[in-house]
Amino acid sequence: xxxxxxxxxxxVDPKCIEKGAFELMGALQDELVKQGLVDEVEVLETSRxxxxxxxxxxxxxxxxxxxxxxxxxxxxxxxxxEQFIKGRVAAQYAREIKEISDEELTxxxxxEMRIVLENIGTVIPLNVEEYIAHDGYMALGKVLTEMTPxxxxxxxxxxxxxxxxxxxFPTGLKWRFLRNAEGEPKYMICNADEGDPGAFANRRVxxxxxxxxxxGMIIGAYATGASQGYVYCRAExxxxxxxxxxxxxxxxxxxxxxxxxxGTDFSFDLEVRMGAGAFVCGEETALMASIEGLRxxxxxxxxxxxxxxxxxxxxxxxxxxxxSIIPQIILKGSEWFAGIGYKKSTGTKxxxxxxxxxxxxxxxxxxxxxxxxxxxxxxxxxxDDKKFKAVQTGGPMxxxxxxxxxxxxxxxxxxxxxxxxxxxxxxxxxxxxxCMVDIARFFMEFTxxxxxxxxxxxxxxxxxxxxxxTRICEGKGKPEDIPTLRYxxxxxxxxxxxxxxKGAPNPVKSTLEHFLDEYEAHIYEKRCPAKxxxxxxxxxxxxxxxxGCTLCARNCPVDAISGERRQLHVIDPDICIKCGICEQLCPxxxxxxx
Amino acid sequence: MKVEVKAGQDVRKLVRGLVKExxxxxxxxxxILQDINSQLGYISDEAIQELSELMxxxxxxxxxxxxxxxxxSTEPRGRHTIQFCESAPCHVAGGRVVWQKLQAELGLxxxxxxxxxxxxxxxxxxxxxxxxxxxxxxxxxxxGNVTPDQVPGILSNYE
Numbered sequence: 092x093x094x095x096x097x098x099x100x101x102x103v104d105p106k107c108i109e110k111g112a113f114e115l116m117g118a119l120q121d122e123l124v125k126q127g128l129v130d131e132v133e134v135l136e137t138s139r140x141x142x143x144x145x146x147x148x149x150x151x152x153x154x155x156x157x158x159x160x161x162x163x164x165x166x167x168x169x170x171x172x173e174q175f176i177k178g179r180v181a182a183q184y185a186r187e188i189k190e191i192s193d194e195e196l197t198x199x200x201x202x203e204m205r206i207v208l209e210n211i212g213t214v215i216p217l218n219v220e221e222y223i224a225h226d227g228y229m230a231l232g233k234v235l236t237e238m239t240p241x242x243x244x245x246x247x248x249x250x251x252x253x254x255x256x257x258x259x260f261p262t263g264l265k266w267r268f269l270r271n272a273e274g275e276p277k278y279m280i281c282n283a284d285e286g287d288p289g290a291f292a293n294r295r296v297x298x299x300x301x302x303x304x305x306x307g308m309i310i311g312a313y314a315t316g317a318s319q320g321y322v323y324c325r326a327e328x329x330x331x332x333x334x335x336x337x338x339x340x341x342x343x344x345x346x347x348x349x350x351x352x353x354g355t356d357f358s359f360d361l362e363v364r365m366g367a368g369a370f371v372c373g374e375e376t377a378l379m380a381s382i383e384g385l386r387x388x389x390x391x392x393x394x395x396x397x398x399x400x401x402x403x404x405x406x407x408x409x410x411x412x413x414x415s416i417i418p419q420i421i422l423k424g425s426e427w428f429a430g431i432g433y434k435k436s437t438g439t440k441x442x443x444x445x446x447x448x449x450x451x452x453x454x455x456x457x458x459x460x461x462x463x464x465x466x467x468x469x470x471x472x473x474x475d476d477k478k479f480k481a482v483q484t485g486g487p488m489x490x491x492x493x494x495x496x497x498x499x500x501x502x503x504x505x506x507x508x509x510x511x512x513x514x515x516x517x518x519x520x521x522x523x524x525x526c527m528v529d530i531a532r533f534f535m536e537f538t539x540x541x542x543x544x545x546x547x548x549x550x551x552x553x554x555x556x557x558x559x560x561t562r563i564c565e566g567k568g569k570p571e572d573i574p575t576l577r578y579x580x581x582x583x584x585x586x587x588x589x590x591x592x593k594g595a596p597n598p599v600k601s602t603l604e605h606f607l608d609e610y611e612a613h614i615y616e617k618r619c620p621a622k623x624x625x626x627x628x629x630x631x632x633x634x635x636x637x638x639g640c641t642l643c644a645r646n647c648p649v650d651a652i653s654g655e656r657r658q659l660h661v662i663d664p665d666i667c668i669k670c671g672i673c674e675q676l677c678p679x680x681x682x683x684x685x
Numbered sequence: 686m687k688v689e690v691k692a693g694q695d696v697r698k699l700v701r702g703l704v705k706e707x708x709x710x711x712x713x714x715x716x717i718l719q720d721i722n723s724q725l726g727y728i729s730d731e732a733i734q735e736l737s738e739l740m741x742x743x744x745x746x747x748x749x750x751x752x753x754x755x756x757x758s759t760e761p762r763g764r765h766t767i768q769f770c771e772s773a774p775c776h777v778a779g780g781r782v783v784w785q786k787l788q789a790e791l792g793l794x795x796x797x798x799x800x801x802x803x804x805x806x807x808x809x810x811x812x813x814x815x816x817x818x819x820x821x822x823x824x825x826x827x828x829g830n831v832t833p834d835q836v837p838g839i840l841s842n843y844e
Contacts, residue, residue, distance in 0.1 A: 105829065288772030291813035326719070326756050327812050329825075367715055368755030370810055384714035386753040445774030445815035452816045483773065519773050533776055541810075543753075670785070 095133040097175060101150040103136045106143030111164070115148050118164040122171045132175055135215070146186060160186040202468050204431070205455045206439050207292070207415055211299035216334055219341045222302040228347055230421035231306050234313055235355050238421075243314040244270060247417065250425035251437035256282055256373075256410030257485060257514040258590070259436070259503035262417075265407055268397035269315040272405035279317035279359075280401065280408040281308055283324035283331065284378060286370040287486025288537070289517035292441035293411035295453055297324065297331035300415065301338035305361065307414030309348065310421060312359040315407060320359060323378050325366040336363050370541035374589045375408045377543065388545045389589035410515070412441060433459025436502035440516055447474045447522040456501075463497040466520055478523040480621075481605070483530070485514025487537045488594025490601030491527060510601045512594065526623035527606040528613050532560035534598035542591065549592030552583035556599055566626040568614035576603060622684045625669045629685050632660050636681035643673035643682065699724060700735040709740050714750060718757055727758040755810070763798045765843050767791075768809035768822040775818035779832070783819045786833035790840060803843075 101107075101116045116134060123129050140149050146160035157180050159170065166184055173181035214221040222228070234243045248263025269277055281304060285293040297304060308320050322339075324332050339361050342348040350358045364382050371377045372387040379401045381387040400406025416438065420428050429437045436458035442465065445451050449471035456465060462482060466472070473479050481491040490511030492499070499505050506513050521530065539553040556579050559572050580596035580603075587593050603610060612618045619627040632643075632652075639657040644650075651667040654660030662673070674682040703720050707713040714736075721732050728751050737744045751757045769784055793799055793806040814820055817829030821839070828839055 285813065286810060288811035289774040289815050290811075291815055294813040327810060365716065365719065366754075367719055367757055368810065369753060381715065382712060384711040384750070386750055443815060445818065446777040487773070517774075519777060521777060525777065530773075533773065537772075671782070 095131060097132045098153045099132060099134045099150055100137035100140070100153065101134060102138065102140040102143070102148065104139040104143045104147065107139075107147040107149065110147045112148040114164060115150075115162055115167070118167045119150075119171070122167050123175075126171055126176065128171070128175055141186060149186070155180070158186045159184045202456060202460060202464055203454055204439050204457045206419060206431075207296060207412055207441055208299075208453065208455045211295060214300070216299050216301055217337050217341070219302060219338070219345065222300075226422060227302050227418070228306055230418035231309055231313075231347065232353060233421055234310050235353050235357060240270065240314045240316065243310065243421070246425050247314070247420060248425075250420045250428040251432070251435070252413065252416060252420060252428065253436065253503065254410055255412035255416075255440065255515070257512060259513065262409060262413055265397070265409070266311060266315050268395070269317065269405055269407040272397050274405050276319055276404060277315060277317040278401045278404060278406040279308055279312045279315065279320040280375075280378070280382075280406055281320070281322040281411060281414055282373065282375065282378060282408050283322050283328075283335070283411050284366050284373040285328070285411070285515060286325060286373045287488075287515045287517050289445045289483075289519050290443045290486055290515040292443055292453055292516055294328050294331050295441075296411050296415050297328070298334050301334045302342070303415040303418060304335065304411055305338050305342050305348070307409075307417035308361060309342075309352065309359055310417050311407070311409065311414065313357055317407070318359060320361040321382055321401075322361065322363045323366060323372070323382060324363060325372075326368060327366075332363060332365055339363065369543070370537075371543045371589070371591050374591060377589070378408065379406065386543070388543045389591075391588055431457050433457070433500055433502045435504065440501070440513070442516045442518050444470050444518045444520065446518075446520040447477065447525075448472070448518075448520040449474055458502045459500045461498050461500055462492065465501070465518065466497070470520065473520065473522050475522075479520070480523050480525050481521045481527065481530075481602075483511075483519040483521070483534075483598070484517070485512035486517045487534050487541075488512060488591065488597055489514050489517070490597045491521070491530065491605065492601065493605040495605075510604060511597060524621055524623070526564075526619055526621035527602045527609045528560065528563055528619075529621075529623050531599045531602045532557065532564055535560055535595075538591065538595040542595070546586075546588040546592060548583045548586040549588070549595060552579055552587075552592075553595050555579055556583070556596065560599070563610065563613045564619075564624045564626070566613070566617045566624070568610075570614060572614060573603065573607075573610060628669060629664050630662050630667055630669060630671075630674060631683050631685055632662060633681045633683050634659050636679050638679055638681075640678070642676055642678070646672055646676055648672065696725065696729060696731045697735045700732050701739065704736070704739045711740070711742060714740065714742065714747065715754070718747075718751055718754075722757050726762050727760055729759075729761075733759075761798070761802075763802050763805040765803060765824055766805045766807065768807055770810075770812055770818065770820045770822075771808040772811040772815070772818075774811075774815035775820055778818040780819035782833050783821070783831050783836065786836045787821070790836050 101112055103112050120134055123132050140151055148162055149160040151158050152174055170181050173179055210225050244263050244266050252262045253259040283293055322335055348361050366372050369387045372381045374389045375396055376390040377387040396406045432438050439455050439457050441455045443453055454469050481493055483489055483491045492511055496509050503513050535557040539557045542549045542553050544550045559576055562568055580600045583596050584593050609620055612620050617627055622628050637659050641656055644652040644660055649666050649668050651663045652660050703717045707717055721728050733747050737747055751759050791804050791806055795808055798805040812820055819831050820829050821831055
């Protein structure tokens with residue numbers, strides 16, 4: 092493995108690319124060749140470093156951690172000479188890095204705990220030597236030489252690891268089912284069909300630490316007796332597909348996959364299968380149907396996949412995150428893992444934070460942390476310091492939880508009891524400007540479209556839910572709509588075939604429970620409290636604030652605004668399409684939404 | 686559509702080549718359909734017929750699979766396909782106004798192709814880049830943190 096004394100990380104954020112990041116990288120590489128430094132200094136791509144608006148294009152030099160900003164190709168020769176030949180900072184290009192105060196840093200850091208994400212961002216994903224240098228494939232060596240398959244299962248079972256895809260079934264138990272199942276061959280499948288909108292942890296693991304998934308799968312195969320494996324990855328993640336494919340090739344080249352792995356008599360092969368855009372394929376029986384070349388429609392269980400799975404053979408499916416934790420459990424021991432977490436939920440969980448929260452992105456926290464800590468301490472609070480309204484956990488099958496439930500310790504059971512799910516760890520934070528009826532309608536649009544259509548409660552039930560919710564948002568809600576919604580939710584949940592249908596009513600059920608007043612305002616008062624539903628709002632210009640600058644009238648796409656210069660303007664409600672452009676533009680805040 | 690008219694034989698040749706490369710197993714059906722879709726822009730009737738004969742799979746099955754998956758299209762598409770992320774995080778982050786602007790700018794509704802065959806506008810499920818929502822993809826280029834006023838500029842990047 093080559094050793095470099097310096098690493099240069101060039102930001103390839105879209106803004107930086109626009110401002111010539113790749114040309115800069117090329118010039119840097121050329122200059123390093125010219126100066127004979129290519130074996131000493133490595134140039135790499137990285138994501139955003141500083142604020143791209145003010146610093147693009149920029150780069151960081153390690154180990155010093157000097158941030159150079161606003162560079163041009165002409166600056167490169169001098170920079171290389173100063174930084175890498177003379178060994179001093181080229182001060183005129185160096186950017187003062189705003190130091191994050193200890194307080195800010197410690198709050199977020201103290202709450203986070205990274206096991207899955209630990210090495211993501213610090214190792215080069217497709218450099219297998221770097222993975223090995225971080226104890227990669229050591230766990231595989233350990234199970235193959237020191238542990239029997241049964242001991243391996245026992246270790247995973249003792250760790251308390253539960254499925255990170257959302258259902259939370261104990262992984263060790265699933266493995267035991269497969270081990271004890273009769274029939275050959277057995278299949279080990281990785282569910283990388285991360286379809287939940289707002290969840291992107293699996294993408295990050297596949298792209299940033301693919302070998303951990305490969306290793307976890309090989310260990311799983313050894314423990315269960317599986318001889319063939321599949322990674323089923325959604326086609327919406329082209330980079331992840333490419334990365335995991337290459338990682339598998341590398342593992343094959345090193346004898347970590349294929350016949351007689353590490354010289355033992357254990358053999359296992361692995362292949363990638365790509366989805367083609369169907370949310371329901373994240374459901375395990377639908378996923379297997381898709382691998383077989385069929386429509387991705389779920390099958391009733393039993394028989395469970397461990398008995399009759401892929402091509403009718405015993406199979407086991409685990410999530411990306413689950414597999415990537417396995418090597419660490421083997422290396423550090425089940426006791427270490429079981430010591431982290433809360434009650435029956437051991438270890439850590441990644442959450443993908445999105446929506447109206449200051450710090451969006453991926454986090455990893457131990458189970459037992461409260462939603463309030465996640466949103467306010469790790470997430471930095473609500474954007475623009477607005478008021479928190481709800482957080483939707485677990486993707487489109489999850490519920491919307493209000494302020495009063497923020498102190499809930501996060502684990503599989505607590506969220507279940509609160510009418511939501513942990514799911515794959517998506518967290519969509521919503522502020523006071525969100526209409527909860529509109530959100531429920533929005534999620535129902537999603538599930539209604541993604542319903543595979545096989546079973547009636549899901550196919551027709553979600554359609555009916557959507558129709559009623561749309562009607563309410565349009566101001567045509569009827570008093571009997573609320574009990575009808577409740578009835579439908581119950582029926583769909585009880586009678587649907589798979590998890591998609593069973594979970595589909597959750598957004599409606601939870602908003603009905605926690606935000607009933609908003610439904611009532613829509614239905615009885617024909618009013619949208621968050622001022623989102625177009626049919627229930629009107630735009631008016633406030634006398635006294637309007638200066639008659641004509642800006643709104645000039646920009647109205649339908650010419651609904653009239654008025655003389657320096658005179659009060661008026662919006663004609665019959666023409667107005669409620670696009671909101673006037674409200675955004677008015678420099679005097681004279682436009683009011685009623 | 687152009688590909689088809691210009692080179693009817695090429696469609697069958699393409700299908701034959703793919704089946705030869707990947708094999709006749711039913712499990713290869715979706716990967717083959719994906720390749721046809723990306724090379725032809727869509728899965729034409731002719732391609733389905735050829736595939737049915739070569740793989741010995743009923744037309745109805747191939748058609749049912751091709752229409753089940755969102756990323757496979759049985760209709761011709763424009764030269765550039767715009768995919769707009771319709772997922773909740775993008776919606777919450779201001780996606781609605783961007784979507785309206787896109788539709789207005791192109792004069793297209795979801796799933797439509799422009800008359801000059803330049804654009805096809807569709808929605809996509811989550812692309813997993815929710816931290817920079819709203820997100821749209823033109824062909825293979827991803828644009829994040831999109832605001833309505835950036836839309837004309839983004840569209841002007843494409844011929």
